[in-house]
Amino acid sequence: MSSPNDAGTWKGPAILVENVHKSFGEVRALSGVNLMVEQGKVLGLLGPNGAGKTTVVKILTTLLKPDSGRVLVEGRDVVRSPAAVRDIIGLAGQSAAIQEDLTGRENLDIMGRLYHLDSETRRRRTNELLERFDLLDAADRPTKGYSGGMQRRLDLALSLVALPKVLFLDEPTTGLDPRSRLGMWEVIRELVAAGTTLLLTTQYLDEADELANQIVVIDHGKVIAAGTSTELKNRVGGDVIQFEVVERSRLGEAAETVKSLSRSEPVIDYEGGSVSLWVGNNGSHALVETVRRLDSLKIHTEGLGVRRPSLDDVFLSLTGHGADEAEGSSPARRRRGSRRHQKENL
Amino acid sequence: MTIANTKTFEALDLPSPPRAERLKLGMADTMTLTRRDLMIWVRNPAFMFFTFIQPVMFVLLFRYVFGGAIPVHVPGGYVNFLMPGIIAQSAAFASFGTAISLARQLQKGVIDRFRAMPMARSAVLLGRLLADAIRLVVTVLVILGVGYLVGFRFSNGVLAAIVMLIFGVLLGVTICTVSAFVGLAIKDEESVGSFGLVWLFPLTFVSSAFVPVRSMPHWLQVFAANQPVTIVIDEMRSLALGGPLALHAWESLAWMAGIAAVFVLLAVRAYRRAT
Numbered sequence: 001m002s003s004p005n006d007a008g009t010w011k012g013p014a015i016l017v018e019n020v021h022k023s024f025g026e027v028r029a030l031s032g033v034n035l036m037v038e039q040g041k042v043l044g045l046l047g048p049n050g051a052g053k054t055t056v057v058k059i060l061t062t063l064l065k066p067d068s069g070r071v072l073v074e075g076r077d078v079v080r081s082p083a084a085v086r087d088i089i090g091l092a093g094q095s096a097a098i099q100e101d102l103t104g105r106e107n108l109d110i111m112g113r114l115y116h117l118d119s120e121t122r123r124r125r126t127n128e129l130l131e132r133f134d135l136l137d138a139a140d141r142p143t144k145g146y147s148g149g150m151q152r153r154l155d156l157a158l159s160l161v162a163l164p165k166v167l168f169l170d171e172p173t174t175g176l177d178p179r180s181r182l183g184m185w186e187v188i189r190e191l192v193a194a195g196t197t198l199l200l201t202t203q204y205l206d207e208a209d210e211l212a213n214q215i216v217v218i219d220h221g222k223v224i225a226a227g228t229s230t231e232l233k234n235r236v237g238g239d240v241i242q243f244e245v246v247e248r249s250r251l252g253e254a255a256e257t258v259k260s261l262s263r264s265e266p267v268i269d270y271e272g273g274s275v276s277l278w279v280g281n282n283g284s285h286a287l288v289e290t291v292r293r294l295d296s297l298k299i300h301t302e303g304l305g306v307r308r309p310s311l312d313d314v315f316l317s318l319t320g321h322g323a324d325e326a327e328g329s330s331p332a333r334r335r336r337g338s339r340r341h342q343k344e345n346l
Numbered sequence: 347m348t349i350a351n352t353k354t355f356e357a358l359d360l361p362s363p364p365r366a367e368r369l370k371l372g373m374a375d376t377m378t379l380t381r382r383d384l385m386i387w388v389r390n391p392a393f394m395f396f397t398f399i400q401p402v403m404f405v406l407l408f409r410y411v412f413g414g415a416i417p418v419h420v421p422g423g424y425v426n427f428l429m430p431g432i433i434a435q436s437a438a439f440a441s442f443g444t445a446i447s448l449a450r451q452l453q454k455g456v457i458d459r460f461r462a463m464p465m466a467r468s469a470v471l472l473g474r475l476l477a478d479a480i481r482l483v484v485t486v487l488v489i490l491g492v493g494y495l496v497g498f499r500f501s502n503g504v505l506a507a508i509v510m511l512i513f514g515v516l517l518g519v520t521i522c523t524v525s526a527f528v529g530l531a532i533k534d535e536e537s538v539g540s541f542g543l544v545w546l547f548p549l550t551f552v553s554s555a556f557v558p559v560r561s562m563p564h565w566l567q568v569f570a571a572n573q574p575v576t577i578v579i580d581e582m583r584s585l586a587l588g589g590p591l592a593l594h595a596w597e598s599l600a601w602m603a604g605i606a607a608v609f610v611l612l613a614v615r616a617y618r619r620a621t
């Protein structure tokens with residue numbers, strides 16, 4: 001069998017998706033998706049639940065066949081040569097591959113066996129990965145005792161056993177606490193610095209902002225925007241007014257009163273007690289008006305000001321809803337962390 | 347920009363590896379997953395214990411609680427009638443684990459991860475069945491040990507005794523193929539658990555495992571006397587205690603081979619479709 005790294009003849013993009021359609025019965029999951037990722041770059045694939053992110057990843061990793069269109073990973077056609085694709089990709093995400101009754105070392109060893117590595121290579125690579133992912137101390141303990149962050153790191157390590165050229169990370173930090181997320185980001189950055197091409201799906205806009213060279217936003221099975229994070233933010237343009245409401249119980253009332261200043265819905269952050277509102281190029285007028293209206297209702301605020309749009313705002317203006325919501329998503333699925341936003345249900 | 351429309355790229359033309367090579371790697375993958383499965387089993391003393399405790403309780407229950415009320419015409423009495431039946435019944439019930447484990451792995455996404463790797467697609471199924479077979483050998487020996495303690499004796503020689511054990515393990519593996527299909531088709535751990543009771547109980551209890559089929563009402567005998575579990579158990583009883591050996595041997599093997607062939611194909615199909 002050829003080793004994953006000796007097929008170095010391909011000079012094109014690491015990932016190429018051309019006009020891919022996919023339906024599940026009556027439901028159209030993807031309608032004409034195009035993507036391109038250059039070698040060694042990071043693509044952040046953003047979209048609400050049900051937008052088609054997972055379908056894209058499943059097609060790229062040979063788990064699903066596209067109905068039409070062409071998909072190449074390192075020049076290998078996912079429909080015509082799926083085995084050749086599997087040789088050079090890694091897939092990680094939500095700790096699925098971990099067998100929790102076994103130790104971290106055993107998990108890595110079994111993965112190495114499944115990639116048909118000889119025992120010497122397996123031993124060496126297992127030690128390297130345990131050390132690199134800061135798991136050496138826990139290496140010989142059953143993984144059911146690992147923390148959430150440790151499990152994600154091990155899961156990522158498992159996907160790297162055969163040194164994949166292209167790595168797919170499906171929501172690698174969903175459900176992690178903020179400190180573990182930062183740890184994962186650190187590890188992912190090191191990987192990319194070493195030359196791995198990465199496609200990352202995430203619901204966290206700050207994660208895409210931190211890690212990705214290119215961002216693609218998909219919704220309802222279509223690419224609705226693509227570019228760098230700065231390009232996307234410039235596309236939205238304009239200003240965002242943000243303020244904290246001292247009396248939390250009046251958050252809804254405050255949002256309601258400023259609502260008419262924008263073409264889009266105000267975003268309420270219930271945890272942080274703040275309201276933000278995209279006001280286009282009308283910043284100073286809207287600011288004065290906001291102050292007047294809040295004052296007339298005697299709503300006390302803190303930190304009132306105008307700021308540049310964040311990726312959250314970009315997302316909201318593109319899709320009409322927040323990144324963490326989809327029709328029917330349960331509150332438990334919504335993201336944790338300090339930047340939680342919820343669209344108001346007025 | 348990320349959108350590709352500037353240039354066309356020709357896909358690499360990659361020959362697929364020779365068949366012999368694929369077969370060799372496929373066998374290696376099966377062994378790896380068998381090993382993984384058995385490691386998990388051995389690593390969980392509670393899990394191992396429960397593999398044995400249910401059959402042992404059934405032996406004691408039927409030997410001492412129900413046995414006295416069930417008249418049989420077998421040399422050595424009910425315990426000798428019971429043991430081949432209980433070995434077959436325990437082997438069949440062991441297949442519960444197969445269905446539950448495959449459904450759980452599908453649900454958790456483990457199988458998706460395997461399918462994105464360069465490993466044989468059949469390995470998940472075959473690895474599990476091989477591990478089941480090894481577990482069944484151990485389970486059957488434990489039941490036999492308990493059986494000996496409560497008075498069971500072979501009376502047809504060592505060779506026939508070994509063949510009887512092999513039949514018991516084969517029956518278990520056959521039922522495991524059915525269970526594998528059920529697990530992969532239903533895909534939900536809890537439903538699979540409840541559904542197992544629906545088909546496994548009639549299949550094992552409405553048979554000659556615990557009582558002579560003649561003691562059942564006539565309409566039930568029609569099923570009980572002709573269903574494969576009864577046929578295999580009757581053959582095992584002949585092997586253990588002496589009797590018309592060849593009578594059911596080929597019939598048993600044919601049933602088991604037929605069931606296994608059909609359900610392995612169905613399970614492989616369900617595995618390919620499940621995602």
